[in-house]
Amino acid sequence: MHLESSYADRIIKGDISAFEKFYKLYFQRLKNFATMFLDQSDQAEDIVQESFCALWTSRDKIKPEQSLEGFVFTMVRNRCLNVIKQKDVHEKFIDFALQYEYISQAYHTDFDLNDSDEKHDLLGEIKDAIEKLPDKRKRVFTLSRIDGLSNKEIASEVGITVKGVERHITKAHEFLRKDLKHLAPVILQIFMFL
Numbered sequence: 001m002h003l004e005s006s007y008a009d010r011i012i013k014g015d016i017s018a019f020e021k022f023y024k025l026y027f028q029r030l031k032n033f034a035t036m037f038l039d040q041s042d043q044a045e046d047i048v049q050e051s052f053c054a055l056w057t058s059r060d061k062i063k064p065e066q067s068l069e070g071f072v073f074t075m076v077r078n079r080c081l082n083v084i085k086q087k088d089v090h091e092k093f094i095d096f097a098l099q100y101e102y103i104s105q106a107y108h109t110d111f112d113l114n115d116s117d118e119k120h121d122l123l124g125e126i127k128d129a130i131e132k133l134p135d136k137r138k139r140v141f142t143l144s145r146i147d148g149l150s151n152k153e154i155a156s157e158v159g160i161t162v163k164g165v166e167r168h169i170t171k172a173h174e175f176l177r178k179d180l181k182h183l184a185p186v187i188l189q190i191f192m193f194l
Contacts, residue, residue: 006018008064011056012059012062019055019056022068023052026072027052030048030073030076033073033077034079037077037081037083037084047080054075055071055072129176136168137172139158140158140172143157143158144169151169
């Protein structure tokens, strides 16, 4: 704590060499910490760098008796949580926009799937696309979209975290959207949101 207090005092006074030493001392730990929240290492690195920049520019707000380490870890954590919130909002908006687009197309599209050959071909293409998924991703996707298990149930059965289940489902959707893009969007959307 004494060393940290020394860094805090010097950084508050604008000592750039103390700041650089503090940066080198804590950068990797903070990056590892941020990576626990985020999937991408480079995004975690960006957040840590932004946090250090914010620390330097707001150094006058640092209280010498306050833990500088705790202060910067809190900054990184809050920035990571903001990224996660923004990502969730962005994904929800995209899902809404896609649903709106597909519903609109369904309203304006005239197609008939009463022909059993067309149904068979369509289901065959979907099944073939699912078979192309990596084994674990295919299992997670099937348990979710075919068997109707919750993410928590899947995590327990497969032996991964709920976040891991969510990542597998997201990656499966991305792959299937690309692989099946030639199909009528309405059919794809119905399948994706089962």
